[in-house]
Amino acid sequence: MQPDAHLPESAKRLKQARSDLWARAKNGSVGGFAWEYSHLVDQYFEDRILEAGGQRFAFTLVAVGGYGRGRLCPGSDVDVLLLFKRRIPSGAAAFVKKLLFPLWDLNFDLGHGVRTVADCLALAKKDFQVLASLLDARPLAGDADVFQAFRAAFDAKVLRRKGKVFAESLREHNRTRAAQYGDATGRLEPELKNGLGGLRDGQQVLWLSRVLEAMGGKPLFLPEELARLREDQAFVNRARTALHLAAGRKNDTLFFDLQPPTARLLGFAPQDGSPESMGRAVEFFLSRLHQAMTRIKAMRQALYQEGFPRPLERVPVLSVRNLGAGPQGIYFKSQAAATPENVLDAFLESSRTGLPLTWGARRLIRRDPGRIAARLIDKRQTLSILVEIFLSPRAEAACDGLLETRLLPAIFPEFGDVEHLIQFNDYHVHPVGRHTMAVIARLAAFRDGEPAWAGEIFARISDPKRLILAGFFHDLGKGQPSHSKAGARMARDVLARYGRDGETIEDVAFLVQHHLLIPKAATRHDLSDERVVLDVAATIGTPERLEMLYLLSVADSTATGPRAWNNWTRSLLSELYFKVKHLLDHGPLSGPDAAKRLAGVREEVLSASRDKDPEFIKAAMDAMPPRAFLAFDAPVLARQIAQVERFWKALAEDRIRKPSRIAGKGVNLVEAEPGRAKGTYRLTITALDRTGLFSTLAGAIALHGMSILAADLFIWKDGTAVDVFTVSDPPENLYLEEVWARISRSISYALLGKLDLAARLEERRRSPLTRDRSKPRLRPLVTVNNDLSDFYTIIEVAATDRTGFLFDMARVLAEHHLSIHLAKITTIKGRAADIFHVRDEDGQKVLDEGRIEVIRTALLTASGGPES
Numbered sequence: 001m002q003p004d005a006h007l008p009e010s011a012k013r014l015k016q017a018r019s020d021l022w023a024r025a026k027n028g029s030v031g032g033f034a035w036e037y038s039h040l041v042d043q044y045f046e047d048r049i050l051e052a053g054g055q056r057f058a059f060t061l062v063a064v065g066g067y068g069r070g071r072l073c074p075g076s077d078v079d080v081l082l083l084f085k086r087r088i089p090s091g092a093a094a095f096v097k098k099l100l101f102p103l104w105d106l107n108f109d110l111g112h113g114v115r116t117v118a119d120c121l122a123l124a125k126k127d128f129q130v131l132a133s134l135l136d137a138r139p140l141a142g143d144a145d146v147f148q149a150f151r152a153a154f155d156a157k158v159l160r161r162k163g164k165v166f167a168e169s170l171r172e173h174n175r176t177r178a179a180q181y182g183d184a185t186g187r188l189e190p191e192l193k194n195g196l197g198g199l200r201d202g203q204q205v206l207w208l209s210r211v212l213e214a215m216g217g218k219p220l221f222l223p224e225e226l227a228r229l230r231e232d233q234a235f236v237n238r239a240r241t242a243l244h245l246a247a248g249r250k251n252d253t254l255f256f257d258l259q260p261p262t263a264r265l266l267g268f269a270p271q272d273g274s275p276e277s278m279g280r281a282v283e284f285f286l287s288r289l290h291q292a293m294t295r296i297k298a299m300r301q302a303l304y305q306e307g308f309p310r311p312l313e314r315v316p317v318l319s320v321r322n323l324g325a326g327p328q329g330i331y332f333k334s335q336a337a338a339t340p341e342n343v344l345d346a347f348l349e350s351s352r353t354g355l356p357l358t359w360g361a362r363r364l365i366r367r368d369p370g371r372i373a374a375r376l377i378d379k380r381q382t383l384s385i386l387v388e389i390f391l392s393p394r395a396e397a398a399c400d401g402l403l404e405t406r407l408l409p410a411i412f413p414e415f416g417d418v419e420h421l422i423q424f425n426d427y428h429v430h431p432v433g434r435h436t437m438a439v440i441a442r443l444a445a446f447r448d449g450e451p452a453w454a455g456e457i458f459a460r461i462s463d464p465k466r467l468i469l470a471g472f473f474h475d476l477g478k479g480q481p482s483h484s485k486a487g488a489r490m491a492r493d494v495l496a497r498y499g500r501d502g503e504t505i506e507d508v509a510f511l512v513q514h515h516l517l518i519p520k521a522a523t524r525h526d527l528s529d530e531r532v533v534l535d536v537a538a539t540i541g542t543p544e545r546l547e548m549l550y551l552l553s554v555a556d557s558t559a560t561g562p563r564a565w566n567n568w569t570r571s572l573l574s575e576l577y578f579k580v581k582h583l584l585d586h587g588p589l590s591g592p593d594a595a596k597r598l599a600g601v602r603e604e605v606l607s608a609s610r611d612k613d614p615e616f617i618k619a620a621m622d623a624m625p626p627r628a629f630l631a632f633d634a635p636v637l638a639r640q641i642a643q644v645e646r647f648w649k650a651l652a653e654d655r656i657r658k659p660s661r662i663a664g665k666g667v668n669l670v671e672a673e674p675g676r677a678k679g680t681y682r683l684t685i686t687a688l689d690r691t692g693l694f695s696t697l698a699g700a701i702a703l704h705g706m707s708i709l710a711a712d713l714f715i716w717k718d719g720t721a722v723d724v725f726t727v728s729d730p731p732e733n734l735y736l737e738e739v740w741a742r743i744s745r746s747i748s749y750a751l752l753g754k755l756d757l758a759a760r761l762e763e764r765r766r767s768p769l770t771r772d773r774s775k776p777r778l779r780p781l782v783t784v785n786n787d788l789s790d791f792y793t794i795i796e797v798a799a800t801d802r803t804g805f806l807f808d809m810a811r812v813l814a815e816h817h818l819s820i821h822l823a824k825i826t827t828i829k830g831r832a833a834d835i836f837h838v839r840d841e842d843g844q845k846v847l848d849e850g851r852i853e854v855i856r857t858a859l860l861t862a863s864g865g866p867e868s
Contacts, residue, residue: 068136075250186434197293604634666748695810801832
């Protein structure tokens with residue numbers, strides 16, 4: 001018997017047609033997929049009803065929800081309603097089975113209901129999800145009178161009476177959507193259905209426009225605006241269709257790894273494009289997607305604001321010519337009298353009141369933003385008003401309006417050139433334009449004391465407008481080889497055109513050019529090295545520039561995303577800020593006082609170790625490398641000495657108990673304490689120094705699911721290695737002591753040759769239980785620098801992150817006989833960036849160019865391995 005023999009002919013035709021549609025779509029024909037798929041299901045129901053024969057009752061088969069809208073994506077549910085006028089006949093159940101059972105056999109996700117008109121009205125009044133689905137009701141087959149009776153009663157008894165309550169419930173639901181899915185208009189991994197600006201927003205515009213009409217309200221949107229909405233909705237729906245096909249399942253979040261195949265299916269990239277061309281194609285696709293979603297979101301917001309306004313406690317009284325205000329927003333009393341200056345004043349009043357411009361006012365601006373901008377460009381007052389808008393605590397609606405109407409990019413073409421530029425990595429969460437506005441918003445929040453420490457620093461800045469301007473210009477050079485320098489040149493040129501004084505121009509240009517100075521120095525260099533602090537202080541020059549640069553760095557990092565700002569990076573930036581501030585306030589720490597300070601630390605260590613033999617403590621301090629006294633305070637050094645003492649006792653016992661060939665080889669001691677940043681721990685690991693020890697320690701930590709944030713390596717004169725790791729919280733729900741014990745056992749087994757760390761880490765990478773979503777594929781970079789440190793060669797390896805990346809890199813360095821003295825692990829532009837301070841086997845810098853090239857090639861090869 002054939003597998004499909006039990007299927008009716010209508011279902012067989014649907015199965016074949018669906019298979020053909022899928023095949024064409026996977027080859028790139030996704031443009032009309034949603035309509036064609038809906039049409040195929042429509043045709044099935046028509047055919048199946050004919051196959052079922054005539055019925056003795058009057059009915060209408062109705063498509064509802066997404067199927068009712070005629071926009072079925074590959075993973076969409078098919079929702080239908082069998083509708084009766086007054087009562088449900090006894091034969092309805094058998095009829096439904098005939099219609100739906102073949103679809104279940106074809107693995108359709110079905111939702112169905114069998115109701116009378118009265119049932120639908122009663123449910124819609126109580127359950128607004130039902131009401132929303134019925135707003136999209138579309139008759140498929142049956143008696144037209146039944147559907148017409150439903151439609152008339154639905155409008156009169158549900159929409160007119162419950163329309164306002166329904167709109168309010170949707171408004172509250174949107175808050176939940178915002179918290180759960182975020183604002184899709186500015187995310188690099190947008191949620192296409194439920195994210196703000198996604199398909200749900202467009203559906204709400206059409207739903208509430210229908211509700212407004214049923215309630216006798218005046219339509220807000222022009223026919224051409226609704227037509228543009230449908231075009232934008234269709235594009236987002238095509239993207240969702242391609243996403244489902246690329247994922248092979250229902251999935252509405254456009255994750256990084258799914259963006260290239262989605263863009264390819266939509267025709268933005270050729271099938272065999274290079275990685276560079278694919279990156280550009282994805283950026284263009286996301287730019288187009290964000291623009292469509294921004295327009296959709298703006299229409300949804302306007303419809304709530306003006307179609308279903310909430311009463312104001314106090315209606316603002318505006319003293320500005322030709323401007324009025326009400327619950328619907330800021331409006332022009334006479335649009336014919338609205339001058340460019342009047343338009344800018346409207347946005348200023350919007351920032352002061354928190355009210356948006358009405359849709360009609362924005363329509364006027366959107367019609368020709370270039371004409372309005374032409375009268376505002378290069379005028380001193382224009383920039384002054386914009387900065388005042390940016391600094392306002394209620395500026396969100398005004399800033400959104402400046403972007404949505406295209407006025408801001410028309411005034412500043414430099415901003416428009418990069419507004420939708422996508423940085424194809426997992427480091428930034430917003431395009432450049434949205435990121436820039438987020439930075440400005442954070443700087444304005446600092447002024448208002450959020451958080452309090454930032455407010456204290458902000459209050460010490462004599463001219464906060466310079467900081468706001470730096471926030472606006474800091475990324476406008478994106479897309480150029482050195483975006484910081486390019487942005488500084490733009491700032492000088494633009495500010496000169498707008499009549500700013502030389503001191504303001506130089507301060508803003510300095511902040512733009514050096515806005516990455518503090519994050520790079522803090523995350524890449526040894527902050528116990530006084531030269532690092534001296535170099536940063538010398539570049540910054542004055543305490544006030546430090547205050548501004550630090551706040552700009554914090555705002556930029558927090559607006560970039562969680563990979564750029566977390567408890568660990570916050571602690572690093574804070575440490576560098578206070579060290580540079582102390583240096584600028586009190587002068588250099590080096591000089592005659594250095595020896596006195598070192599002697600003071602030694603005395604403090606002796607004092608903290610009163611229960612131990614002073615001669616032993618002095619000998620231990622003599623064995624320590626001098627850098628340890630700069631890296632740690634006295635209590636930490638005292639604990640390290642005690643740990644080393646316990647380690648040597650354990651080593652002696654191991655050498656007595658075990659044969660000479662393995663005696664002492666696996667001995668190590670792991671001790672942990674909370675790190676200086678919340679959610680981190682400091683692991684101090686002691687072992688006998690040997691080639692490849694650091695890579696073994698790093699591999700054992702990675703094997704237990706912890707991220708290594710930094711590592712300080714100290715080799716004592718007696719051959720003891722004291723390696724200090726800063727790590728993230730362990731992922732397992734275990735007692736912490738058990739986690740540290742497991743790491744110690746793994747180190748021991750690896751040192752004894754009983755555990756192959758490379759193989760185990762590869763298993764962990766491939767395990768579905770530990771594998772993260774794939775990240776954008778990024779070209780590895782390796783730089784070798786001998787100028788940044790007097791004592792070490794600094795090697796930076798940047799590539800797509802993966803489990804055990806630090807282990808892989810450290811193993812390569814060990815194979816090339818390099819000793820690692822310091823490692824910093826961070827993320828730069830979406831890459832896992834590991835920075836190593838190394839010396840060769842003679843304790844010197846690596847200066848031979850041939851050897852440097854061999855090391856660079858080996859690291860590049862290792863960093864291009866499989867992703868986690």
